[in-house]
Amino acid sequence: MVNSFTIKWGDLFFNVEGERVVKRAFFSKVPKFDFKENELSERLKRYFRGEEVDFECEFDLDLPSFTTKVLERVLEIPYGKVSTYGELAKELKTSPRAIGRALGRNPIAVLIPCHRVVSKNCIGGYSWGVEIKRALLRLEGIDIS
DNA sequence: GAAAGTAAAAAAT
């Protein structure tokens, strides 16, 4: 089913099956799905209120292996911290661009914190707009120039 | 296989 969650910048939708997140989550401005409370939405609410939240959710994705690997690594970035494309690349023995590519294909916004990955000297990019990315980071107490 | 694409980095100016 589709769950939606209204936040400041629009609505965040995500497909869920029970407590498991499936396929994708994305931002949109056109709310047209029903909202149903569940464990995850509670956590998200707290998160957007500015609390430190560990989502601890499972994903059922169907992604290329490399992408999965990158996303898994990104999941380990703790709240309030950021990593850089270069760092991740080094750890995974790949190139920064490949990381960016994988993240760009990240189907699950916010839950997989691709917003915590920035470029070396600036904020980097974000599929739903850097404004959202910056806002997310500010939530976590990180200020980007 | 080959080509295109990339949310980067390094080098040159």
Place this chain on the structure above:
DNA sequence: ATTTTTTACTTTC
């Protein structure tokens, strides 16, 4: 400090 070139990967055809 900004623009330009080079890079190294994945994806997709």
